Amino acid sequence: MSAVVTEALTRSYPGKRSDATPFVALNHVDLRIEEGEVHGLLGPNGAGKTTLCRILSTVLCPTSGTARVFGHDVDIAPNEVRRIVGVVFGGERGLYGRLSSRQNLRFWAALYGLHGSALRARVDELLERTGLADRANDRVDTMSRGMKQRLHIARGLVADPPLLIFDEPTAGLDPISARDFRALVTDLRGNGHTIILATHDMTEAEALCDRVTFIDHGRVIATENTIGIRNLVARVDAVEARQVPPDTVVGLRGVPGVRAVEQAADGSIRVLTDSEATTRAVLTFLLEAGVSQLNTPGPTLADVYLSLIEDRGMAVR
Amino acid sequence: MTRQFWAAITLQLRLSAATPDSYLVCVTTPLLTTFIVTVDRWAGHQTQIGNAVVAPTLIALWMLALSVAGNAITEDRLIGTLEAQLGAPASLAVTLFGRMCSVSLIGLIAFAEAWTAVSLLGGTGWMPVPHPVVLICCLVTSSLAAAGTATLLSPLYVLLPSARVLQNTLSYPLYLLGGLAVPLTMFPWWLRTVTDLIFLTWSADLMRASLAPAAVTDAPWRLLAIVALGAAGFLIGTVLMRRMIGRACREGTVVLT
Known part of the structure; x- marks a missing residue:
């Protein structure tokens, strides 16, 4: 089964003035990502990568077209999709700064139905895995951007979902942390997870992805495996x-x-x-x-x- | 869902613990109590001694619920946690209700403060509570009703363009219509049909009755009315929340940038 299938997926926003042309963030995107694949989404700022990630994580509705995650339509069955998708958005947002890493993770784990000793064990395991164990009880707003990014990653993994969406996951990470992240993705792939990786980092995409999709102006320009895609640009x-x-x-x-x-x-x-x-x-x-x-x-x-x-x-x- | 509810209570308790200004109302409650008692004495009677406990307690409860209700979704939106919550397989309304319950429970500290203040100002020992069971049940159900009603208000603040104005102007009419300032028997009959729809009315009446020596009549039904009005608030809040989330997902405004 394909992990993600989008057909003519379109997302537009009305113009700011009533007579303005709508802004099209995604334009008839057709995409198929197979189960177990690490798939890169590449494109400049404003290309539509984050819009696609948000639609797949059900926090943004498509204007037209369809998107299905393991057969569940994001518009018709969002709750089913939410159970099987973990999202890691980049940046400093999305965490309770006044709480510690551990308290944040415990809250998010509870929202995914974990409880009791299983919850505590999972949280401890993720803190260890993301290198946050020593800072587990520190308030998040006292942590560096890189540390927060690690916590984002831990939060995305809390329910161990089959599909993981990473949107700029290494933004703000130092080279060693970025290397650790790559090892983590390799590990997750080995465990059968499907991973979508939206990134600007070509080295990262080249090292991790089985296939990549180039997006610009909301359109898919090309989808290929990371080796074959070079043949698309013989002129370069x-x-x-x-x-x-x-x-x-x-x-x-x-x-x-x-x-x-x-x-x-x-x-x-x-x-x-x-x-x-x-x-x-x-x-x-x-x-x-x-x-x-x-x-x-x-x-x-x-x-x-x-x-x-x-x-x-x-x-x- | 129960676990999610408890997780939300824990979350809000921790957030409140990290924000001391959440408890500001606990500082103002004894002052308000003192104000009511001293005005009452100056007027030459002591008819409002029960009210000096009832009014500050329920005002504190309502202020806390209103303040968190007004800020919860907006803050979550600003810091990006709303997006993460909507991406999780959990009901936002239940999370919000849990958070409101924890705030309401904190609000009960106000009762202890008001009761202590009245006792100290009276100078005749601890103020008697003739019907303690009714009082405790009234406090607990009022807390739940405040949380339920706050769950209704929270999405309203997001859906309405001038939400902050609503938040600021909602308090005093409710204190009046809820019978916190004066008993509702002083109001014209037509106004009392409206006040019966406000849980604070039932809470204030029953709390006053629990602090008076006379027997409390129909206590179970009055408690049921408080719970029912709180539940109605929660259910309407859940529907509004769905509409709010649907609109935000359609318009792409889950995240404020």
């Missing part, structure tokens, strides 16, 4: 080079067909090109500039992201 290629003089870097930006020149902290550069011809031109340009440390790797997921999602800069819809 990349050249990596080391010890490139600064004026050569400037010159590269002027080569026709160069999409971007990224500079890493170690001084190496990564040039994204739009065709094989451009790649050849870039290689020639670099060789003529005396650069000899060159490499032409295939596109990463981040490259695909940049290619599929229009470059909108800082703009958010």
